[in-house]
Structure formats: structure tokens, C-alpha cells
Amino acid sequence: MSMIIDRRLNDRNKNATNRARFIRRYKSQLKRSVADVVAERSITDMGRGGEVGIPVKDISEPKFRIGQGGDREMVHPGNHSFSPGDRIAKPQGGGGEGEGGDGQGEGGEGQDNFMFTLSKEEFMNLFFDDLELPRLARNVLGDAKQFTFRRAGYTPSGVPSNLSVRRSLQNAMARKIALAAPLKRELRELEESGADPQEIQDLKDRIDRIPFLDEYDLRFRHKVKEPKPISRAVMFCLMDVSASMSEQKKDLAKRFFTLLYLFLNRKYEHVELVFIRHTSNAEEVDEHAFFHDPQTGGTVVMSALNLAEDIIKDRYAPDQWNIYGAQVSDGDAFGSDPQRSAAKLRDDILPHCRYYAYVEVPDNASSITPLGAAYSQIHSENFAVAKVMGRRDVYPVLRELFQREAA
Amino acid sequence: MSETVKDRVLSRGGDWDFDLLRSYDREIASIAKEFGLDTYPNQIEVIASEQMLDAYASVGLPISYTHWSYGKEFIRNEEAYRRGMRGLAYELVINSDPCIAYLMEDNSMPMQALVIAHACYGHNSFFKGNYLFKQWTSADAIVDYMVFARKYIFECEQKYGIDRVEETLDACHALMDHGVDRYHRPSPLSAQDELRRQHERAEHARKQFDDIWRTLPRKEKQGDDDAPAEAANFPPEPQENLLYFIEKYSPTLETWQREIVRIVRKLAQYFYPQGMTKVMNEGWATFWHYTLLNTLYDRGLVDDGFMFEILQSHTNVVMQPGFDHPAYSGINPYALGFAMFRDLRRICESPDAEDRAWFPDIAGRDWREVLDFAMRNYKDESFIAQYLSPKLIREFHLFAIADQAKNDFVEVAAIHNDEGYRDVRRLLSRQYNRDILVPDIQVLRYEHMGDRSLLLRYTRLRDRPLTDDAKEVLKHLSKLWGFTVSMEVFDEREGVVDRIDVSPAR
Incomplete structure (x- = not known):
């Protein structure tokens, strides 16, 4: 006799480990592929999974196989015109048709790349792999200004609109059963013993008098007030794009901005980005231009700060937006520009900002740059300066930057 | 339609439920019995499509150890399925006792019946009756054995690290086609015996261990004068089971690695009959679903609609x-x-x-x-x-x-x-x-008294060369072997025509 078992509710992800192993094994190739995807993607799209590819030849498993060449016979179906002794020219370029069955294995579709889709988590892990991002470092940023209500069980008192009919009736039913049970038992005994009808009637009346719904039964949905941050945030990305900022430095900058964006995105429902690039004068641009358009010219940091201030005034009122700033530069600045910029930042911009980070990507780690020197004079709770030399530094810097605020 | 006929029909339309599955199975079983099909008991498992994808990946076993190549298979199938490039098999059946067959929940009732007839009575009776399956597989032990293998490899990963286990498995998988000795009947599988054997090995090693041996001065190497004559003759006859040879004689493998080689070898053995009987096995199962379901129809147990669906699907299969x-x-x-x-x-x-x-x-x-x-x-x-x-x-x-x-x-x-x-x-x-299908490659010589190198011979049939993969496989082999591994290409007319040497990377 057969046994029929319903396994549909069993675990569906038996291969999660095997999949993870595959990704682990081809990490370096996948990282390259992820990097390509990232380069084309805008920061706001970063929190998605993505399709990546690995060259098929990299993932094939070698086996001893018999290859093309030598002598062989093959039997095929569907002859409609051949007679014994017929000759057919061999197709150019090796084997081709007529050698179908032999040693092809793998069942590949003949594509060069093994394409597949990474989940968001897998994608981010690969993307941030060099950043040494720990799993748990998800600190809450900033404090709350708004409140939200969250369901938190039931309570015996409340306003009628929060009444839970189901819960209340459940309670009522339980109470009725509990109160009526002894009376009903007594009633049954009386009826069996043939007692006085009046007594039975009294008892029945008592049972009927148990109220359908009592005040004790009522239950209200309980809601607690929870602090909620302003749900909107804007992130100003400021970058020096003068000639001294190489592609590699911009790449570091992009990673830093991306990471910051992802942090903010976890905290706020809605995050907007403003890209301001500057050489000797500043302009607001879209993301692509921000990272990829080459610009040449001098460096006037002040211009970017002025533009940022104007944009804040125009579009992002500080009482409605959480304003974050992140500035990346190689630290070059000339003349009085660094001092004036530091003052501008301290007096006009920082007061409106939840947080402002200055990240320097200098040519060598030990040098002190003019802008860095000027900025380090600013002492403010919500301002931080850090240096990033390589990809590995990006995350620790970000972590350091935000630690104080999280505390 | 007369009442009597209507009563006999088991179901109409495409919907199925578990009671219907049971009654179809009962009817099909009784017809199969009339035809004299001898089967293992059936264990029919209804699964969802994602679970079918899972089942695919572990090469048709309900459980297997962890390896990236299964992940690759899984991803490949999943992608193909998601993009609609490939449908899923309606069924998957495992050569085990009881015989496990998977039915997909999306199948219609006629398809479920087809699968039951095809897998649970067709394939099942083939597994039980065919001489290759009888000789090479232990249907009653395979699931237990895989549970054991999975656990063992997991423990190895804990003890020796994922990378080392993976390296060993990769090498074994490359040689998997050469893990069978066609002329020796293997001993039956038993997870318990395996465990016991392992304990004995470990216990023996423990008892033999005496740290004092380490402190003894090494004996000076004696002259190799009499060795070569003997060495040239080992193994006395060429060995075609490369995995077995490695397991027994590899000079460098650690005990746990030998166990892994053994596990892959057992797996290769289990799959060997399936590769040798594709046409027969599928033909047999197809013949029986066709015959059994037509008998159902002849007896009025299923209606025309049922039969149309069956025949359409059947026709696609045998195109x-x-x-x-x-x-x-x-x-x-x-x-x-x-x-x-x-x-x-x-x-x-x-x-x-x-x-x-x-x-x-x-x-x-x-x-x-x-x-x-x-x-x-x-x-x-x-x-x-x-x-x-x-x-x-x-x-x-x-x-x-x-x-x-x-x-x-x-x-x-x-x-x-x-x-x-x-x-x-x-x-x-x-x-x-x-x-x-599988090139003829055998172990020719193991210089066990000399430099410990291993010589394989590919006997070339009618000038057919090996693909370039061969060198990669030899690299894997030399990792398992620990010393130089060579392969000569031998042609019956011309003698040795080519030779590849691979030394293990250190």
C-alpha cells in the first residue's frame, strides 16, 4: 500500500546553504560583477538585488571527456533522403551537427555568462564586502521629533472607537459559561430529582439574568505612543570634482555616499538626495553627472557651501526635514577659502543640520591639507572629520562618524 | 450518461485532493498487480514547485551534503524556471526502499495519475527488478547513507574548515565517473556499518599512537636496489576505479579525506546503473504509464477528458x-x-x-x-x-x-x-x-617504493582525444594524491602517443 504524504509545508529553502556556498566560492568574480552593476546604478537604487554574471568557463566542473576528433559513427533518426555511401561535407569549424550526442555535458545554453539574480541581502553583502561591514552595526541616528501609534495588545479601558468586538465577546462568553455552569448543574440535578417546579423556574430565571455583555468584558485595542523621527530626510552630497579628484577617489566617495544613504534609508521613510559638485564654482547636478562628468578647474569650497545654504533655505526647511551633509574632498583649497568655508559651515549650515560629515580622500595619509586643517577647528556635536585612504576605511570611518550621535 | 457508468469514474476535471490520489493509486496498484509488476512500497510526497527545484539540485536524492555545485545547479534551474525557459518535471522518483516519488501540487488530477503510474509503478518496478540496480544500489540504505554523509561532511567542515572540505569534494567530483569498478560487485551500503568502521579506524589509530616513536632517530634510508622491480608491478593489474585507488593508496590523504573520497565513490556507484539504463528505464516507465492508464480507461474508471490530457502529455514525452x-x-x-x-x-x-x-x-x-x-x-x-x-x-x-x-x-x-x-x-x-560515454582511464603504475608518482593510462579508441579538461582533472587528482600524477595516452596501434604530467601545487 502506498503512503501519501503532504510535504508542501516543509522547508522550501533546502538549497540556501548550497547557494551561499556558490556565492562564497565565486565571490571575487561576483564582486567584480556587482561593481559593474553598482557603477551603472544610482545611489537610490542601491538597496535592491541585482542580476550578475560569471563567465561560464569559470564555473564549469572539469571531467575526463572524449572530445571532437578521431573516428566515430553516430546513429540518427529521421532519414528521408540518404542512401548508403552518400557523402556530406563536414561543417566548417570543428564538430557541428552530426556529433550531437557525444561528450557535450553541462547542458549549457551556449551563453558566455552564467547570469543570475542576487537577492538584496546578497547583493549588499558583496557590495560592502571590502568595507568590512558588520551585521549588527545598525545604529539609530538622531532623536525623535514626531510620534506614531503602535498596537500593543488590549486594555480594559478606552474610547469606543477602539473597542474590540471580538475580544469583548470572547470574554463575555467565557464569563457566561463560568457563571452559568454551577447553576446549570444544580438545575439538572433538580430536574432529575423531580423537585418543585417553582424552584426550577427560579433557577432558570437566575440563569437568564446573567448579562449578555458586562462592563468587565469590554476590551479595547491598546495603542502606545512611540517616538518617530521626522519621516523625511535630505542628504546633501558635496564633492570637489576638480582635476585632482581621480576616478578612484570618486569611487571611494560613491561608496561613502551610498553607505550613508542606506543608513538614512533605514531610518527615514523618504530620503532625498542633493548633489552639489564644485570646482571654482558650484552647481547642483544629477547623480550621473556628479560621479562621472569630468570637470576641470580650480577649487573654491565656499561656492558649494553657499549653494547648499541656498538650497536649504529654498526647499528644505529645517523644521520639516532632517538635513544631513556629507562632503568629500581631497582637501585642496587655496588662500582664504578654507578659513572662510569653515566659518560658513560653522555659523550658517551646521545649526540646521542633524549631522555633517567631512571625509577627506588625500593622496597620502599623513599630510595635513588646508581644508582639513580649517575644518578640524570646528568643534560641534554634529560635525565630524575623517580620512579615507582605501575601501576598507569607508565603513569604519562612517561608524566612527556616527557613533557619537548614536550614543 | 447512464448512472452505472458515471459511478465508476473516479473523478472529473483537473482538481485533485488526497482522497482522490489515494483512490487512483489504489486502482493503478491493483492493475499493476494484475500485470505482475513487482515494486517496492511507495512513498508519494506532494510538494510545491520551489521544493521541486530543491529536489532537482541534489541530483535526485532527497538529501545530500552541502556543496557549491548543487548551489550552481539550483540557481541554474531556478533562473531558467523563473524566466519561463524551462518547465519543471512533473515528477521525480528516487531509487530507494520505500520508493519515494514527488508529485507537484500544480499538476492536474490526470497528471498526478500519470506520474503515479509512471514513477510509482514503472520506475519503481525497474529499480527493484533490473540486475544493475540490484547489484549496484542498496535501495533500503541510500537515504540513511546520505543522512550519514551529510552529517559527516558537515562535521568535517567544522573541524577542518570549509575550504579544505570543498577542495577535497571538488577533486572527488571531477573523478566521479571513475568511481566504479564494473567487474566487482560492491558491498551493500549501511550507514551503521560506515559509522562503526570509522570508529574502528579512529580507535585503531588512537591505540597505535605513541608519541615516543616521534623521538626515535630516523632509520637511514636503505638502498633502493631491490625496490624498482617490485614497484614497477604495482598495482599488479590496471585499476579502473580511480576513486577507490586513491582512497586505499593515496600517500598523503588524511583519514577524513579518505572518508569523503569514499562517500563520493559510493554516490558514483549509486548513480552508475541509472546512466547505463536511461533508455530502458524511461521506456519501461513510459510503457507502463501508457498501459496502466489505458487499462483504467478501458474499465471506465476515467473519462475522455482525462485520457485526452494524458495522451497529449504522453505524446510530448515520446516525441x-x-x-x-x-x-x-x-x-x-x-x-x-x-x-x-x-x-x-x-x-x-x-x-x-x-x-x-x-x-x-x-x-x-x-x-x-x-x-x-x-x-x-x-x-x-x-x-x-x-x-x-x-x-x-x-x-x-x-x-x-x-x-x-x-x-x-x-x-x-x-x-x-x-x-x-x-x-x-x-x-x-x-x-x-x-x-x-566515459573515457577508459586506468591506474597503470604507482611508484610506491620510489617517488610516489602515479601513472594513469588513457586508452584511446579510434583516435578520439580527450578534451582540454583532462589537465584540470589531473590537477584535482594530484591534490588528492599529493605527488606527481601523469597520464599517458595509449593508442592500440601506435603505443604511447602523448603524456601529461601534473605536480601538486605546494
Whole structure:
């Protein structure tokens, strides 16, 4: 006799480990592929999974196989015109048709790349792999200004609109059963013993008098007030794009901005980005231009700060937006520009900002740059300066930057 | 429609439920019994499509150890499925006792019935009856063994690190086709025995261990004078089971690595009969779902709608496109196998003069006996050599092409005519010979008294070379071996024509 078992509710992800192993094994190739995807993607799209590819030849498993060449016979179906002794020219370029069955294995579709889709988590892990991002470092940023209500069980008192009919009736039913049970038992005994009808009637009346719904039964949905941050945030990305900022430095900058964006995105429902690039004068641009358009010219940091201030005034009122700033530069600045910029930042911009980070990507780690020197004079709770030399530094810097605020 | 007929029909429409599955299974089982099919008990498991994808990946076993290549398979199937490039198999059946068959929940009732007939009675009886399966697999132990293997490899990963285990497994997988010795019957599997054996090994090592040996001064190496004569003769005869040879004689493998080699070898053994009986196995199962379900229909247990759906699906399965058709990808084992079993039945039931001339010993006999005998005692190669009839050669329009390296053309060697039948049959049968599918590579010499190098020999048939993969496989092998591994290419006429040496990377 057969046994029929319903396994549909069993675990569906038996291969999660095997999949993870595959990704682990081809990490370096996948990282390259992820990097390509990232380069084309805008920061706001970063929190998605993505399709990546690995060259098929990299993932094939070698086996001893018999290859093309030598002598062989093959039997095929569907002859409609051949007679014994017929000759057919061999197709150019090796084997081709007529050698179908032999040693092809793998069942590949003949594509060069093994394409597949990474989940968001897998994608981010690969993307941030060099950043040494720990799993748990998800600190809450900033404090709350708004409140939200969250369901938190039931309570015996409340306003009628929060009444839970189901819960209340459940309670009522339980109470009725509990109160009526002894009376009903007594009633049954009386009826069996043939007692006085009046007594039975009294008892029945008592049972009927148990109220359908009592005040004790009522239950209200309980809601607690929870602090909620302003749900909107804007992130100003400021970058020096003068000639001294190489592609590699911009790449570091992009990673830093991306990471910051992802942090903010976890905290706020809605995050907007403003890209301001500057050489000797500043302009607001879209993301692509921000990272990829080459610009040449001098460096006037002040211009970017002025533009940022104007944009804040125009579009992002500080009482409605959480304003974050992140500035990346190689630290070059000339003349009085660094001092004036530091003052501008301290007096006009920082007061409106939840947080402002200055990240320097200098040519060598030990040098002190003019802008860095000027900025380090600013002492403010919500301002931080850090240096990033390589990809590995990006995350620790970000972590350091935000630690104080999280505390 | 009269009431009596209506009463007999088991169900109408596509919906199924568990009661219906049970009643279909009961009816199919009783018909199968009438036809004399001997099966393991069935364990039918209903699963969702994602679970089918899971089942695919672990090469058709309900459980397997962790390895990236299964992840690759899983991702490949999943992507193909998500993009609609590939449907899922309706069923998957495992050679185990009880015989586990998976039904997909999305199948309609007729499809479920088809799968039950195909897998639970067709494949199942083949697993139980065919001589190769009987000799090479232990259906009652395989699931336990895989549970053991999974656990063991998991523990190895904990102890020795994922990378080392992965490296060992990769190397073993590369040699998996060479983990079978065709001429020795393997001992039956038992997870318990495996565990016991392991404990004994470990216990023996523990008892033998004495740290003081380490402190003894090493004996000076003695002259190698008498060694070479002996060394040249080891192994005394060439060994074709490379994995077994490595497991036994590798000079460098640690105990746990030997166990892993053993696990892969056992797995290779388990799959060996399936590779040798594709046409027969699928043909047998297809023949029986066709026969069993038609009997259901003849007895009025299913309606016309049911049968239309079955036949449509059946027709797709047994379709054989011609060589010049875009969908052609070799001979469809379902089509050939099904046609051959049907043809056998025809030869038994209504033989004509040609059949009597070609198959005097079976023409006119009881078809059930003849089919049963064929199923039990043949593999694809011998089955085709024995039973492919001229009529089928004509029906399939089979023809043979000779491809010789020295010519810039291929020649039609034989077609479906009187002169060609025997040639076509012989050549087709040879196509299923293992030497065509898996190159003949054997261990020739192990310099166990010398530099510990290992020499393999590829015996080249008719100038057919190995692919470039060979060097990669040898690298894997040298990792397991720990010393230089070489392979010579041996041609019967010309002798040794080529040689590859690979030293382990250190």
C-alpha cells in the first residue's frame, strides 16, 4: 500500500546553504560583477538585488571527456533522403551537427555568462564586502521629533472607537459559561430529582439574568505612543570634482555616499538626495553627472557651501526635514577659502543640520591639507572629520562618524 | 450518461485532493498487480514547485551534503524556471526502499495519475527488478547513507574548515565517473556499518599512537636496489576505479579525506546503473504509464477528458524529432525505450514473418514474461543489441553516419534497409556503451617504493582525444594524491602517443 504524504509545508529553502556556498566560492568574480552593476546604478537604487554574471568557463566542473576528433559513427533518426555511401561535407569549424550526442555535458545554453539574480541581502553583502561591514552595526541616528501609534495588545479601558468586538465577546462568553455552569448543574440535578417546579423556574430565571455583555468584558485595542523621527530626510552630497579628484577617489566617495544613504534609508521613510559638485564654482547636478562628468578647474569650497545654504533655505526647511551633509574632498583649497568655508559651515549650515560629515580622500595619509586643517577647528556635536585612504576605511570611518550621535 | 457508468469514474476535471490520489493509486496498484509488476512500497510526497527545484539540485536524492555545485545547479534551474525557459518535471522518483516519488501540487488530477503510474509503478518496478540496480544500489540504505554523509561532511567542515572540505569534494567530483569498478560487485551500503568502521579506524589509530616513536632517530634510508622491480608491478593489474585507488593508496590523504573520497565513490556507484539504463528505464516507465492508464480507461474508471490530457502529455514525452529538426538533440530515450517495449509486446502478440525470422525465441510468447525478462536482465547497450527490430529501425528512419578524421566529409554508413538493419542496430547499441560515454582511464603504475608518482593510462579508441579538461582533472587528482600524477595516452596501434604530467601545487 502506498503512503501519501503532504510535504508542501516543509522547508522550501533546502538549497540556501548550497547557494551561499556558490556565492562564497565565486565571490571575487561576483564582486567584480556587482561593481559593474553598482557603477551603472544610482545611489537610490542601491538597496535592491541585482542580476550578475560569471563567465561560464569559470564555473564549469572539469571531467575526463572524449572530445571532437578521431573516428566515430553516430546513429540518427529521421532519414528521408540518404542512401548508403552518400557523402556530406563536414561543417566548417570543428564538430557541428552530426556529433550531437557525444561528450557535450553541462547542458549549457551556449551563453558566455552564467547570469543570475542576487537577492538584496546578497547583493549588499558583496557590495560592502571590502568595507568590512558588520551585521549588527545598525545604529539609530538622531532623536525623535514626531510620534506614531503602535498596537500593543488590549486594555480594559478606552474610547469606543477602539473597542474590540471580538475580544469583548470572547470574554463575555467565557464569563457566561463560568457563571452559568454551577447553576446549570444544580438545575439538572433538580430536574432529575423531580423537585418543585417553582424552584426550577427560579433557577432558570437566575440563569437568564446573567448579562449578555458586562462592563468587565469590554476590551479595547491598546495603542502606545512611540517616538518617530521626522519621516523625511535630505542628504546633501558635496564633492570637489576638480582635476585632482581621480576616478578612484570618486569611487571611494560613491561608496561613502551610498553607505550613508542606506543608513538614512533605514531610518527615514523618504530620503532625498542633493548633489552639489564644485570646482571654482558650484552647481547642483544629477547623480550621473556628479560621479562621472569630468570637470576641470580650480577649487573654491565656499561656492558649494553657499549653494547648499541656498538650497536649504529654498526647499528644505529645517523644521520639516532632517538635513544631513556629507562632503568629500581631497582637501585642496587655496588662500582664504578654507578659513572662510569653515566659518560658513560653522555659523550658517551646521545649526540646521542633524549631522555633517567631512571625509577627506588625500593622496597620502599623513599630510595635513588646508581644508582639513580649517575644518578640524570646528568643534560641534554634529560635525565630524575623517580620512579615507582605501575601501576598507569607508565603513569604519562612517561608524566612527556616527557613533557619537548614536550614543 | 447512464448512472452505472458515471459511478465508476473516479473523478472529473483537473482538481485533485488526497482522497482522490489515494483512490487512483489504489486502482493503478491493483492493475499493476494484475500485470505482475513487482515494486517496492511507495512513498508519494506532494510538494510545491520551489521544493521541486530543491529536489532537482541534489541530483535526485532527497538529501545530500552541502556543496557549491548543487548551489550552481539550483540557481541554474531556478533562473531558467523563473524566466519561463524551462518547465519543471512533473515528477521525480528516487531509487530507494520505500520508493519515494514527488508529485507537484500544480499538476492536474490526470497528471498526478500519470506520474503515479509512471514513477510509482514503472520506475519503481525497474529499480527493484533490473540486475544493475540490484547489484549496484542498496535501495533500503541510500537515504540513511546520505543522512550519514551529510552529517559527516558537515562535521568535517567544522573541524577542518570549509575550504579544505570543498577542495577535497571538488577533486572527488571531477573523478566521479571513475568511481566504479564494473567487474566487482560492491558491498551493500549501511550507514551503521560506515559509522562503526570509522570508529574502528579512529580507535585503531588512537591505540597505535605513541608519541615516543616521534623521538626515535630516523632509520637511514636503505638502498633502493631491490625496490624498482617490485614497484614497477604495482598495482599488479590496471585499476579502473580511480576513486577507490586513491582512497586505499593515496600517500598523503588524511583519514577524513579518505572518508569523503569514499562517500563520493559510493554516490558514483549509486548513480552508475541509472546512466547505463536511461533508455530502458524511461521506456519501461513510459510503457507502463501508457498501459496502466489505458487499462483504467478501458474499465471506465476515467473519462475522455482525462485520457485526452494524458495522451497529449504522453505524446510530448515520446516525441522524436528528426536529425534535421531544430529541436533535435539526439535520440530521445523516452521515445526509443517506449517504442521498443511496445514493439516487444507486438512481436509477442502478433508477430509477422519478419519478426519470426529475427526473434524466433520470443515471437508469439506471453508478452508479460518477455518484457519482464528484458527489464531484469539488460542494460541499454545489450537491450538495443538484442531487441531493436527492423520495424522500429524503419519507423524511426534510423541511419548511421561514419565520421573519420582523415576525410573532410562524413559518409552515410547504413540506413533502414535490409543490408543496414544489423549495422544500424550494432552501431546504435554501441552508442550506449560506457566507453563511448566515459573515457577508459586506468591506474597503470604507482611508484610506491620510489617517488610516489602515479601513472594513469588513457586508452584511446579510434583516435578520439580527450578534451582540454583532462589537465584540470589531473590537477584535482594530484591534490588528492599529493605527488606527481601523469597520464599517458595509449593508442592500440601506435603505443604511447602523448603524456601529461601534473605536480601538486605546494
